[in-house]
Amino acid sequence: MTDRTTAAELRRQIAQTRSQLGHTVEELAAKTDLRGRARARAADLRDRAGAMTVQLRSTAAQAGHTVQEKAGRATHTVQSRAGRATHAVQDGAGRAGHTVQEKAGLAGHAVQSKAKEAALTAQDKAVHARHGLQETTSRGMPEAMRAPVRFARQHPRPMIVAAAAGAVLLAAGVMGRRRAARR
Numbered sequence: 001m002t003d004r005t006t007a008a009e010l011r012r013q014i015a016q017t018r019s020q021l022g023h024t025v026e027e028l029a030a031k032t033d034l035r036g037r038a039r040a041r042a043a044d045l046r047d048r049a050g051a052m053t054v055q056l057r058s059t060a061a062q063a064g065h066t067v068q069e070k071a072g073r074a075t076h077t078v079q080s081r082a083g084r085a086t087h088a089v090q091d092g093a094g095r096a097g098h099t100v101q102e103k104a105g106l107a108g109h110a111v112q113s114k115a116k117e118a119a120l121t122a123q124d125k126a127v128h129a130r131h132g133l134q135e136t137t138s139r140g141m142p143e144a145m146r147a148p149v150r151f152a153r154q155h156p157r158p159m160i161v162a163a164a165a166g167a168v169l170l171a172a173g174v175m176g177r178r179r180a181a182r183r
Helices: 002-032 034-138 143-154 156-182
Strands: none
Touching: 002 034, 034 156, 143 156
């Protein structure tokens, strides 16, 4: 029996060794099959690239939606702030315009009253000068001065107008100097 068991066991060991040798040969053949290994590797890489492409597209789409939402909110914020700034500028400009109008009106009234005062003063001075001329002409004025004095006595209006114009110019000069001094 020992021979039988030994022979049977030897057969079993031989079968097992053949099986192992077959597997080893298949593994060696698979390792030496570079084309097959390259194809398998390329297929694996294609699968991975496809999965990454899908993932990247999804991420890009999400990022695009996020950017659109943020840009919309930013646009709305900018428009709102610009509207508020526009209203503030318009209000300020309106107030400044009213202030300028008011000050211009007051300055206009002041100039008018000063011009009236200057005109009345010039008229008074012209009347006094006329009276003075009348008195001096009778006292011995040189002959060369008598004709213009006689004309001024007969036509006092041009003298009054000239005196009023001078008074207006004088008032305007005084007002200009005051404005220049304020600046």
